[in-house]
Amino acid sequence: MGVSGKLEEVVPFALMVTMEGCTIALTILAKTAMNGGMSPFVFIVYTNTLASIILLPYSFLFHRGERIQQPLFTLPLLLRFFFMGLTGIAIAQNCAFMGLYYSSPIVVCVMGLTIPAVSFLVSLIFRTTKLDWKSSSIRVKVVGTLISIMGAVMVEIYKGPFIRKASSSQLQAQKPSLFVFYTAPDRWVFGGILLATSSLSVSLWNTIQMGTIKQYPQPMKVASFYSIAGTLQCALISLMVERDLNSWKLKLNWDVLLIVVTAIFGSIIRTSVHISCTRMKGPFYVPMFKPFGIVFATTFGVRFFTNALHYGSVIGAVITGMGYYTVMWGQLGEDELRKGKSVERVESSDEKVPLLQEQNEV
Incomplete structure (x- = not known):
């Protein structure tokens, strides 16, 4: 393998x-x-x-330079943008950030890792996948x-001893106005339910997204328009x-900088890197790095930040x-x-082409 390879x-x-670490x-x-x-709601909207x-x-x-025949502003695509904004931003992000508020970053990582499993369950419920026990991939x-x-x-029901305790300032945190009946921000079960809801919403978003990209194969434009739809929905909710x-x-403080950096990173940097790596390495390359978040959440939580961290969380993660x-x-x-079956169909159809040509020539 050469230098370029x-x-x-x-x-x-x-x-x-780097993307997982920054996230x-x-x-x-x-x-x-x-x-x-x-407020988590204010943070999401801004x-x-x-x-x-x-x-x-x-x-x-x-x-730029890419030309496709499919028009962008059609009713089916606009409806897809609406539901992608609803599932991918309005529901997913509000539940995720409220879940983050009531739990911890490592719990967010864990619930994010359940998305493929939830997506599999959703496909079984909607019967897009058959539970064929003869298939080794289904069993796996x-x-x-x-x-x-x-x-x-395990992450939800067993915390275990502290690896690091939260700072005293966290214990005096203010609560969002909708959930003032909670007496402490560290409500892991409630946070876990919110994060599970977010994972379910993201799974539905993934399903809609795949169909949308097939109809309009310019993912960044799709992302921009469902982002607008989701932002408007978040604003109404918030x-x-x-x-x-x-x-x-x-106020011009650290919070404003955090909003700006998060917006730029999430909208341009991370999305561009994910699209580029997917095109270079295939659809499974980007998801393979998601568990790296556990390592970063553990390391950052212990070394640099003030969030509480438990051994049970790490083991469950x-x-x-x-x-x-x-x-x-x-x-x-x-x-x-599936690809193997597609190749077989193509090869079998190629074998029939000469016969069809011979008939036409006769």
């Missing part, structure tokens, strides 16, 4: 590891900001608003789903929930990570089998 392997790997760092910083008094403003012109620059996915669920449940006008006032890779392994096997 090594770079093709090292650069995507380094980029993906977890921003998640922990968001947790710290919310514990310091920032972040997505700025992200949408940045993403819309960037999406046209990203796909079932085992992986059970492992993922066990790991997530204005109904967060009625304290003081919560919407931003490792179990969930094993389940995640097991489900992905089953999915990979299923896709390879």
Whole structure:
């Protein structure tokens, strides 16, 4: 392997590891900001608003020179943008950030790792996947789903001893106005339910997204328009929930910088890297790095930030990570089998072409 070949392997790997590290760092910083008094609803609206403003012109620059025949503003696509915004932003992010508020960044990582398992369960419910026990890939996915669920449940019901305790300032955090009946921000079961809801919503979003990209194969433009739809939906939800006008006032401090950095990173940097790595390495390359978030959440939480961390969380996260890779392994096997069948159909059709030509010539 030459120098260029090594770079093709090292650069995507380094980029993906960096993306996961930055994602977890921003998640922990968001947790710290919310514990310091920032409303999760306000954070979501401001972040997505700025992200949408940045993403819309960037999406046209990203796909410049690409020409497709499918018109963008059709009723089916607009409905898809609406439901992608609803599932991928309005429901998923509000539940995720509220879940983050009531739990911890490592619990967010764990629940994120259950998304392939939840997606598999959703496909069984909607009968897009048949539970064929003769298929080795289905059996692997079932085992992986059970492992993922066990790991997530362990994180919720067993904390274990502290690796690091939260700082005293976190214990005096303010509460969002909708949930004032909770007496402490560290409500893991409630947070876990919210995060599980977010994972379910993301699974539905993934299903809608795959169909949308097939109809309109310019992912950055799709992302920009469903981002706008989701931002408007978040604004309506947040204005109904967060009625304290003081919560919407931003001061020129660390929180504003966090909103700006999160918006730029989420809308342009991470999305561009994910699309580029997917095109270079295939659809399974990017998801393989998601469990790296556990390592970063543990390391950052202990070394640099003030969030509490428990041994039970780390053990449960490792179990969930094993389940995640097991489900992905089953999915990979299923896709390879599907591709093999497609190749067989193409080869069989190619064999028939000369016969058809001979008939036409006669």
